[in-house]
Amino acid sequence: MTASLFTNVHVIDGTGKAPFAAEVLVKGNRIAEIARAPKSIKAPDATIIDGGGATLMPGLTDAHAHLSFLNAASLLDLTKLTAEAHVLETVKVARLLLDHGYTSMFSGSSARLHTDIAIRDAINAGDIPGPRLLAATQQMTVTGGFGDLGREGVFASIMLDGPDAFRDACRTAARAGVDIFKIVPSAPGSGPDPLAEDTAMTDAEVAAVCEVARQRHRRVAAHARSAEAVKMCARHGVDMIYHATLADDEAKDMLEADKDRVFIAPAMGLPYARLRDADSYGVPTDDFTRARATKEIETVSVNMAELRERGVRVLPGGDYGFKWNPHGKNARDLSMFVECFGFTPLQAIQSATEWGGQLMSPGLGLGDELGQVREGYLADLLLVDGDPSQEIDILQDRDRFLAIMKDGVFHKAPPSDPIAQQQAAE
Numbered sequence: 001m002t003a004s005l006f007t008n009v010h011v012i013d014g015t016g017k018a019p020f021a022a023e024v025l026v027k028g029n030r031i032a033e034i035a036r037a038p039k040s041i042k043a044p045d046a047t048i049i050d051g052g053g054a055t056l057m058p059g060l061t062d063a064h065a066h067l068s069f070l071n072a073a074s075l076l077d078l079t080k081l082t083a084e085a086h087v088l089e090t091v092k093v094a095r096l097l098l099d100h101g102y103t104s105m106f107s108g109s110s111a112r113l114h115t116d117i118a119i120r121d122a123i124n125a126g127d128i129p130g131p132r133l134l135a136a137t138q139q140m141t142v143t144g145g146f147g148d149l150g151r152e153g154v155f156a157s158i159m160l161d162g163p164d165a166f167r168d169a170c171r172t173a174a175r176a177g178v179d180i181f182k183i184v185p186s187a188p189g190s191g192p193d194p195l196a197e198d199t200a201m202t203d204a205e206v207a208a209v210c211e212v213a214r215q216r217h218r219r220v221a222a223h224a225r226s227a228e229a230v231k232m233c234a235r236h237g238v239d240m241i242y243h244a245t246l247a248d249d250e251a252k253d254m255l256e257a258d259k260d261r262v263f264i265a266p267a268m269g270l271p272y273a274r275l276r277d278a279d280s281y282g283v284p285t286d287d288f289t290r291a292r293a294t295k296e297i298e299t300v301s302v303n304m305a306e307l308r309e310r311g312v313r314v315l316p317g318g319d320y321g322f323k324w325n326p327h328g329k330n331a332r333d334l335s336m337f338v339e340c341f342g343f344t345p346l347q348a349i350q351s352a353t354e355w356g357g358q359l360m361s362p363g364l365g366l367g368d369e370l371g372q373v374r375e376g377y378l379a380d381l382l383l384v385d386g387d388p389s390q391e392i393d394i395l396q397d398r399d400r401f402l403a404i405m406k407d408g409v410f411h412k413a414p415p416s417d418p419i420a421q422q423q424a425a426e
């Protein structure tokens, strides 16, 4: 069995606790032993990795990933791609995300039914590098729901009407091998309020999806912005609620009552980048879109801070994969959690690691063994040049990852002497 001993590292274990100096031994694909300084570990057969004071932390999880969106300006642009070219491009994204320290991705929808599945299976077989991936369906909505892009040549959304249609689509997707059914219960509203939001799916439709999910041991993720859509998801047992933009007190009470089961990901990457970066990507932003993004960030910031206080697990994952919000920027979500939602850096890291592990584990067939630097846990580890508990932004810089390990194997091998290499580069 291969063994690696990290010495001279500061461990951020992912639980929100302060970093501590330690040595960490990895054997096979597990963290075998952790010794807090001044204790040390005797492992004569292990390869020693002298961290030179760098930080060792769990790999990151993105809770709302779209690997197959390929940084398109619009999902309609993807219709120009053949399925074959689409898969090949998505292979590159899978590698890029692991290069950026993401060892787990929970898909927020696949552009085509089989794309996430094929990428997941190739990663698991060791054929291509990439994060642990839970594969989703395309976004399933109703006629007129958010994501209704019309039916002509469109594959990134499917329009279904009535519980039988949803049941049929979910059974077909389960047979194909997806892990996650992605639904879109809400739709943009009308009127002067830029955040106005309607509820598009019915209780019976959401219930049908959740029923098939329970029977087939799949997860349900939902794009739910209206208060009623959030409550509908909570009522029927949706596992991951995205956005939750207009969650009212009743919705928050329901989420709090179910906090040991449900996860929330506000997915603010798109509006955040819309206000800051869209121009530089040549994506025009009209006044309405700007007003909507501004109000959305304000509203969601208040709601997410409150949900965190109530003990609900709020996770990063911000719809990366669009032209102005490209893949690889994903860790900007952690900075946003600190800047907008009042998380401390350690809390933001906890949400992307410990809670990310809790989100992923059931779909991976795992117990409590992912997302922490803890004895017995799977060795998904990042060796970071610097201390992200002081400077959360450094997680956005892939060059700060001195080493990236997934399942006990280095995706990015450590330099033989991290500090010497660092100094040489300066």
Ligand SMILES: [Zn+2]
Binding pocket: 064, 066, 108, 109, 267, 319
């Ligand atoms: Zn999304």
